[in-house]
Amino acid sequence: MRYLLAIVNGRVIIGKSVENKAVIVEEGIIVDVCTNIPRKADIIDAEGLYVAPGFIDIHIHGCNGRDIMMGTYESVMNMSRYLLSTGVTAFLGTTMTSSCSKLRQVVSEAKRASIDTDGADLLGIHMEGPFISHQYRGAQEEKYIQKPSIDSFRDICGDNEDFVKIVTLAPEMEGAHELMSYLNERGIVSSMGHTGASYDEAMRGIRWGLKSSTHTFNGMRGFNHREPGALGAVMDSDIMAECIADGIHVHPAVLRLLAKQKGLDYIILVTDAMMGSGLEDGQYSLGNKKVFVKNGAAVLENGQLAGSTLSMDRAVRNIISYLNITIPQAIMMATANPARLLGIKDRGKIEKGCLADIIMFDEDINVRKVIKSGSLLMKK
Secondary structure, eight states: OOEEEEEEESSETTEEEEOOOOOEEEEEEEEEEESOTTOOOOOOOOOOOOOEEEEEEEEOOOOTTTTGOOOOOOHHHHHHHHHHTTTTEEEEEESSSHHHHHHHHHHHHHHHHHOOOSSEEEEEEEEOOOSSOTOOOOOOOOOGOOOOOHHHHHHTTTOOOGEEEEEEEEEEEETTHHHHHHHHTTTOOOEEOSSSOOOOHHHHHHHHHEEEETTTSSSBOOOOSSSHHHHHHHHHHOEEEEEESOOOOSSSHHHHHHHHHHOOGGGEEEEEETTTTTTTTTEEETTTTEEETTTTEEOTSSSOOBBOOOHHHHHHHHHHHHTTTTTHHHHHTTTTTHHHHTTOOOSSSSOOOOOOEEEEETTTTTTTEEEEETTTEEEE
């Protein structure tokens, strides 16, 4: 017997529009978006709520007291379950610069855990470093920084190369071209970050296949009218741009400038969250470094920003306010845009044939219900 689920009475976000339709789900797949409700369908009433695809966070280190670098099955599961409450139904666990052996363990354990997560899906790894600039390393561990190398990348991945989806690197470094070519051949996204690249070096990297910019504005050479730098190349190209919309990492006025220059189709909201996300102010860690969270800002002892405590529902709420845009426009930056970067066809949209990873929220982006793979897993 067919099991049908119908989400009714909601304001369904389809692309950049809102439509008064029902979303019909069968066996974890959206089979129709329509006005006719099947008689035998179980009903979920979304009256007063928006119905949208689940958020996809492609840059998150940790949350709820756990970090991907803990390298344990339990830490991945904890993160996965917690993320649903923020509307995230899929994510990339993001590593820190560390030793090859430690990174290999983290990638291996994350892949094992991804097979049966009972919360948000762990789609793979975003490898932030170790192929980055010493000068623009931020909170990354300097002693583990390496020159880009195919052999080093393969050593880190071991037998799990297919689980790495994004590699953040500095395109100006010796060996970057060769590694990026290798990554491109395997469908792995090269992202420019923690980089001191000049404008010319960055543009050369884009010609070599760079697809995105990691936490744009942060950890890169800034803009100067005589040397536009890596940031100038981001502005002057059609690569995607990650942004941390917490009001701490980037001033809202600067985000408005980015949006005017690049357009909303090329901006991806990320949290860059660390383990203090979702918890109270206090002392935590990121990689091997102590991090102090005060008034929501995560910093090292020297005051250097070290990730964020942002959640994706707050990021969406913030970007609506910062840019004065519609809810569908903001949702796109947390769903369709990251899916497009990763080359995923069946996520990030409310559309026939897509996975039934669906969230429902109110006007203030408070997540009230979450459907994961066709099952209602959260209801407030």
